[in-house]
Amino acid sequence: MELVCPAGTPSALRAAVDAGAHAVYCGFADESNARNFPGLNFSPEEMTEGIAYAHARGAKVLVAINTFPRAGAEPLWHRAVANAEAAGADAVILADVGLLAHAAEHHPGLRRHLSVQAAAANPDAINLYAQAFDVKRVVLPRVLTVQEIAAINREIDVETEVFVFGGLCVMAEGRCSLSSYATGKSPNMNGVCSPASHVVYAEEGQELAARLGGFTIHRTKKDQPAPYPTLCKGCFNSEDQTGHIFEDPVSLDASRLIPALSQAGVTALKIEGRQRSRAYVAEVVRNFRAAVEAVAEGRPVAEGTLARLSEGQAATTGAYAKTWR
Numbered sequence: 639m640e641l642v643c644p645a646g647t648p649s650a651l652r653a654a655v656d657a658g659a660h661a662v663y664c665g666f667a668d669e670s671n672a673r674n675f676p677g678l679n680f681s682p683e684e685m686t687e688g689i690a691y692a693h694a695r696g697a698k699v700l701v702a703i704n705t706f707p708r709a710g711a712e713p714l715w716h717r718a719v720a721n722a723e724a725a726g727a728d729a730v731i732l733a734d735v736g737l738l739a740h741a742a743e744h745h746p747g748l749r750r751h752l753s754v755q756a757a758a759a760n761p762d763a764i765n766l767y768a769q770a771f772d773v774k775r776v777v778l779p780r781v782l783t784v785q786e787i788a789a790i791n792r793e794i795d796v797e798t799e800v801f802v803f804g805g806l807c808v809m810a811e812g813r814c815s816l817s818s819y820a821t822g823k824s825p826n827m828n829g830v831c832s833p834a835s836h837v838v839y840a841e842e843g844q845e846l847a848a849r850l851g852g853f854t855i856h857r858t859k860k861d862q863p864a865p866y867p868t869l870c871k872g873c874f875n876s877e878d879q880t881g882h883i884f885e886d887p888v889s890l891d892a893s894r895l896i897p898a899l900s901q902a903g904v905t906a907l908k909i910e911g912r913q914r915s916r917a918y919v920a921e922v923v924r925n926f927r928a929a930v931e932a933v934a935e936g937r938p939v940a941e942g943t944l945a946r947l948s949e950g951q952a953a954t955t956g957a958y959a960k961t962w963r
Contacts, residue, residue, distance in 0.1 A: 639900055639907050641930055642700065642799060643923045646678040646912035651688045651699075653916035658927035661698040663731060664688065664912065665829075669711075670718040671702045672755060673912045674829030686725040698728040704753035705829045706734045716740060723748045731777065732756075738771040751799070752776040755826065761793035768796050775799055777908065780806065780890065783958055784898045791903035800899060802892040803922060804910025806954065807831070807870075816869040820851035832868045839864065888954050893926065895958055896933050 643659035645651035654662045665671025667679035680688060689699045701722040707715040715734070719741050722730050730748060732738050733755035741750055754777040758764045767773040775797035778787060782800075791798055817831050818824040825831035838849045841860070848856040848867040855867035865871065865887040873881060892899070896907065907930065909922055929939045 639904060639930055639933075641923070641926055642906050642908045644804070644909055644911040644914070644919060645688070646673060646914070647916070648680065648684050648688050650916040650919045652691055653920040654923050655692050655695050655697045657920040657923035659697055659923050661700055661728070661906070662692055663700040663702050665702040666718050666721065668714060668718070669828050670705060670715050672704050672825060672829045675833070675913060678912065682721045682725065685721065689726045693726065700729045700731055700751060701727040702731040702753065703737065704731050704733045704755045706827050707737060708827055712736070719745055719748070729774070738767070738773070742771045749774050754779055754801070761790050764790065764794050764796055768794070775905065784895060784902050787899070787904060788902035797905035798903065799906035799908050800904050801890060801910055802896065802899070802907045803926065804889060806888065806890045807910070820853050820869060832866070837867055890954065892955050892958055893929050893939060895955060896929055896939055900933055
């Protein structure tokens with residue numbers, strides 16, 4: 639299976655390639671990609687150089703243009719597609735129907751992948767995208783079990799890519815609207831989820847309050863680690879319950895499911911982490927490259943090697959096991 643790895647910066651791209659990534663995904667430094675944060679992403683020139691570096695070492699580069707264009711600002715997204723093709727990208731990762739249509743019409747030779755943002759989670763939806771826009775691969779939403787993925791693969795001719803490690807963001811559900819409401823920035827349109835510019839920590843008595851856009855998301859004791867205030871992973875009061883109603887602040891780690899995902903017909907395994915350091919990227923990629931090679935050779939996959947790199951140093955198999963409340 640192909641190992642698709644994150645690169646938030648040119649140095650992270652080189653680290654991922656050198657550590658054994660089969661493919662790297664990255665985006666331009668604007669609203670066209672869903673990780674639009676200061677200090678991250680690529681200029682067109684950096685993208686061209688990064689793709690040349692990857693290709694010289696046998697790796698592919700996939701360019702994420704996976705936000706939804708704002709009305710009147712479509713040329714920004716159109717330029718991103720054109721720049722990706724000019725830079726030599728192996729594929730673009732798109733979510734918006736209009737942008738898919740534009741790419742298919744104006745850049746027919748550029749391979750198109752369907753982003754997880756499109757939330758295509760059944761064979762009918764995936765086959766529609768394939769027929770209408772010649773989509774070659776779909777990144778499946780993080781809401782499916784391995785059995786459901788296998789059932790989908792039996793009814794489609796499109797490659798499937800699934801997340802196996804990193805932030806457990808569903809992204810296509812209404813939770814992203816919470817961040818938009820609190821900060822005025824939409825993850826799905828502006829590419830900014832819980833931006834640091836809206837984060838405030840304040841000591842209140844024996845507790846540390848973490849706020850986002852004026853809303854208190856967490857309260858922790860001073861001697862406890864304080865999670866980053868991401869709204870969908872915040873603490874909420876719901877009837878008589880207080881806790882992480884939507885998601886716990888932990889990471890996805892599906893490394894032990896790699897053999898099952900292989901049997902389910904998955905083409906590519908995706909690692910989340912374009913906001914992480916090049917050292918993090920290199921270590922995760924090395925471990926997953928070893929795991930993929932072990933599966934290919936019929937050897938067992940080592941477990942627990944990446945626990946300390948997980949959010950909150952805790953991990954879950956998430957929707958693969960359908961363990962949420």
